[in-house]
Amino acid sequence: xxxxxxxxxxxxxxxxxxxxxxxxxxxxxxxxxxxxxxxxxxxxxxxxxxxxxxxxxxxxxxxxxxxxxxxxxxxxxxxxxxxxxxxxxxxxxxxxxxxxxxxxxxxxxxxxxxxxxxxxxxxxxxxxxxxxxxxxxxxxxxxxxxxxxxxxxxxxxxxxxxxxxxxxxxxxxxxxxxxxxxxxxxxxxxxxxxxxxxxxxxxxxxxxxxxxxxxxxxxxxxxxxxxxxxxxxxxxxxxxxxxxxxxxxxxxxxxxxxxxxxxxxxxxxxxxxxxxxxxxxxxxxxxxxxxxxxxxxxxxxxxxxxx
Numbered sequence: 001x002x003x004x005x006x007x008x009x010x011x012x013x014x015x016x017x018x019x020x021x022x023x024x025x026x027x028x029x030x031x032x033x034x035x036x037x038x039x040x041x042x043x044x045x046x047x048x049x050x051x052x053x054x055x056x057x058x059x060x061x062x063x064x065x066x067x068x069x070x071x072x073x074x075x076x077x078x079x080x081x082x083x084x085x086x087x088x089x090x091x092x093x094x095x096x097x098x099x100x101x102x103x104x105x106x107x108x109x110x111x112x113x114x115x116x117x118x119x120x121x122x123x124x125x126x127x128x129x130x131x132x133x134x135x136x137x138x139x140x141x142x143x144x145x146x147x148x149x150x151x152x153x154x155x156x157x158x159x160x161x162x163x164x165x166x167x168x169x170x171x172x173x174x175x176x177x178x179x180x181x182x183x184x185x186x187x188x189x190x191x192x193x194x195x196x197x198x199x200x201x202x203x204x205x206x207x208x209x210x211x212x213x214x215x216x217x218x219x220x221x222x223x224x225x226x227x228x229x230x231x232x233x234x235x236x237x238x239x240x241x242x243x244x245x246x247x248x249x250x251x252x253x254x255x256x257x258x259x260x261x262x263x264x265x266x267x268x269x270x271x272x273x274x275x276x277x278x279x280x281x282x283x284x285x286x287x288x289x290x291x292x293x294x295x296x297x298x299x300x301x302x303x304x305x306x307x
Contacts, residue, residue: 089207089208090204090208090264091268093267094264094267094268097267097272097274097277098204098263098264098267100274101263101274101277101278101281102278102281104156104159104274104275104278105278105281105282105285107156107159107160107163108159108160108163108278108282109163109282109285111160111163111164111167112163112164112166112167112170112282112286113167114164114167115163115164115165115166115167115168115169115170116167116168116170116171116174117167118167118168119167119168119170119171119174120171120174120175120178125168126168126171127168127169127170127171127172131165131168131169132165132169134161134165135162135165135166135169138158138161138162138165139162139279141158142155142158142159142162142275142276142279143276145158147272147273147275147276152275155275156275159275159278159279162279163282166282166286170286170289170290173290173293173294174293176297177293177296177297180297180300180301180304181297181300184293184296184297184300185293187296188289188292188293188296189289191292192285192288192289192292195253195256195288195292196256196284196285196288199253199256199257199260200256200260202257203256203257203260203261203264204260204264206261208261208264208265208268209261209265210261211257211258211260211261212258212261212262212265214254214257214258215258215262217254218251218254218255218258221247221251221254222251225244225247225248225251228240228243228244229244232244242298245291245294245295245298246295248287248291249288249291249292249295252284252287252288252291253288255284256281256284256288259280259281259284260281262280263277263280263281
């Protein structure tokens with residue numbers, strides 16, 4: 001060909017370079033490998049290049065790969081669980097106040113469970129208008145009684161009575177869930193306990209007053225929910241009822257954050273009424289449990305209809 005004749009007429013040095021670039025045999029009969037072709041082959045087969053690097057010990061990732069001993073050292077490390085219970089941003093007096101609040105909250109939970117048991121199992125006291133008025137009256141009486149060392153036992157008795165009648169008031173909703181599927185009750189209770197615990201710890205570990213801005217938003221949402229509930233008495237919309245349940249669930253999660261940090265700030269400012277602070281958290285838990293229980297019951301009922 002004409003191109004090769006021109007190449008032969010050029011000096012040997014230039015011809016060898018051209019032949020090497022084109023991958024043609026040189027004039028001496030030896031084949032010169034093209035650097036472009038070698039680069040293309042390595043790019044086309046990156047796995048081969050990586051394996052060769054691993055076998056030769058030149059791969060940096062291979063040298064940085066953790067050994068079994070280093071992995072075991074990670075699991076052998078001791079975890080300081082006491083550090084999880086340290087709240088350096090909360091004063092010791094407020095921490096003691098929170099212990100009283102959650103101890104009273106645990107008492108309310110046991111008494112409310114007893115009230116629910118009385119309604120569901122023994123039927124000795126039935127939920128109705130009388131129990132609702134009694135619960136409301138005890139709460140107002142508790143709020144009107146000033147907090148002092150002399151009235152502490154009296155207010156604890158009022159708190160126990162309020163929690164008992166609140167548990168009785170949950171009876172009709174519990175009967176409905178038991179009729180649909182009895183497993184709804186433990187599922188709703190465990191779910192509520194997990195949600196309440198997570199949001200409480202989030203409020204305790206967070207920076208002080210970081211969730212207090214939620215107060216106005218939550219109150220506005222509660223007002224809208226109240227108006228929608230009153231309007232739904234006339235519209236009878238199942239979609240509005242379900243939306244009210246889901247929005248209410250989210251709002252009550254926000255109230256757990258808000259009320260927990262509000263209790264801390266009240267205690268820091270000198271308000272040590274742990275009994276009334278317990279009422280705030282108890283109402284949050286009961287409302288959250290009621291919302292979650294109704295959502296699970298509606299979903300279970302829809303599944304049975306589909307079957």
